[in-house]
Amino acid sequence: MLSEGTWREISRCISCGACNEGCSLFHASERKESLGPRSRINIVRAINTKVAQLSINSIEHLYLCGSCTVCNKYCPLNIDIAGLMIRIREELIRAGYVPPYNIARMRRNIEVNDHPWDSWDKGKWIQVRRSARPKKHLFFAGCWTTRSQDMANSAYMVAKKVVKDDLGLLESAEPCCGYPLKIAGHVDAYKEVLMRARSKIEGFEDIVTPCISCKESFKESGLSSHYLLEMVPEDLEAIKRRSGKAALIGSCRDSFTDKARNILEIAGYDVVDLPDWCCMDCGFSLAYTISQDLMKSVASKIMETASDLGADMLVIVDPFSYYLFSSIEGGKIEIRDIYSILLDSFRL
Ligand code: SF4
Ligand code: SF4
Structure with missing residues (x-):
């Protein structure tokens, strides 16, 4: 079912579970093993060795990964777990498997x-x-x-x-x-x-x-x-200094997250550091397509974590993430997009 290269990568996994620590789905589900990356790898391994059959649930599980790459940083063997998930979906489709109904x-x-x-x-x-x-x-x-x-x-x-x-x-x-x-x-x-x-x-x-x-x-x-x-230019000068504690949901690229952080700091905000699993970007729109409730629970958990860390505002860079977080009712924290902060605080 899988190509030799993909299977070789899967076979390198020692099932240590370190990658689970980077995954927002794992944390938002109170560390449910079945929502973490290790279980995604184990499912593929079991299917490829014919220990298990591919079911609707297991295919859905492979589509829940948001390709955020945070788990990659935790893997002691440097396995590109996020990239593997995309390759596996591709190879399954080529082998004739049908993606989940909502993806189709x-x-x-x-x-x-x-x-x-x-x-x-x-x-x-x-x-x-x-x-x-x-x-x-x-x-x-x-x-x-x-x-x-x-x-x-x-x-x-x-x-x-x-x-x-x-x-x-x-x-x-x-x-x-x-x-x-x-x-x-x-x-x-x-x-x-x-x-x-x-x-x-x-x-x-x-x-x-x-x-x-x-x-x-x-x-x-x-x-x-x-x-x-x-x-956006690097040499920004704030026309109005702001105050408050802002937590940042950055971009899938570290350099853009750093840039957004810099914007908030020049604007005068104290930037609250979130755990790195508090991550959400457009890759998760696939998971949202499969289960809106699941992704809303992840967003709620991230908002709760930011609020517990003292943030009074969550600033978001990615458009899908902004849509998702803005749709959470009764959240205790203000949701802002990075461009509205730029307009409020700087002469561009
Ligand atoms: S890429 Fe992101 S969503 Fe996918 S398994 Fe890794 S941490 Fe979880
Ligand atoms: S951290 Fe790497 S080796 Fe450990 S379970 Fe995850 S993918 Fe496998």
Whole structure:
């Protein structure tokens, strides 16, 4: 079932369980072994050696991994657990296994509706007045950003200031870059959707996006694309000093998390360090597609942890994470996106 290379990696695992310590699903479930990475590896091992059969539950379990890579840092054998999970999904699909129903539905939606959901108007977030002249730069919101009107608007305002030019917008016609298909293991479908998206945005010289997955997908397709946070200048000067304790849910790239942290510190916030398992980014949107309740429980646990550590605000970088945390009712902590902090505290 698995390729030789993938099986070789799986076989290196000594089942020590150290990786569980990095996993948000493991911690949010009060350290339930069956939600940690070691059990995902053990499931694949058992199936490949024919000790067990692949069931709907075990396939779902493989799709719950959010590819955040935190567990990789804990593995004494340097196994790329996050990368392995994506490869395994890919190889299972090639071997003819069917992904969980909700993932198949997401694929259909991306291919038919150009976003991962059954219905949604992606232009709904736009509150801004636009000029009619042709633009060099395209502000590409990304599917999940469009679900959070406030984050989409603050990111757009920051992009305008950073680019120092008008930005083109595709509104409801913005395509999906296809990235969720890539991490779901649907490599061929991903390439097709990406090429289709590319053809829909031709004519712009540069793409600016608050979604790192969109940025990387378009870069892979040969377009010039930029991650918005990366474009924010380093030498910021606060126009208004803030106070308070802010916990940060950063990006899947350490350098961008460091940048967001720097922004908060220059703005005057005390940054509260969260345990590294308190991580959430767009890779978890697959897990959210399978179980919204599970992912809401993870977000609630992270909010509770931040609050217990004295934070009065949770600042979020990733658009999917912002959507998820904002949807938690009755949370005791304020949720902010990094772009609204930039607009409040700096002259860009
Ligand atoms: S990559 Fe992240 S979500 Fe996946 S097993 Fe590792 S820590 Fe858990
Ligand atoms: S930390 Fe590495 S060796 Fe230990 S169980 Fe996890 S993947 Fe296997």
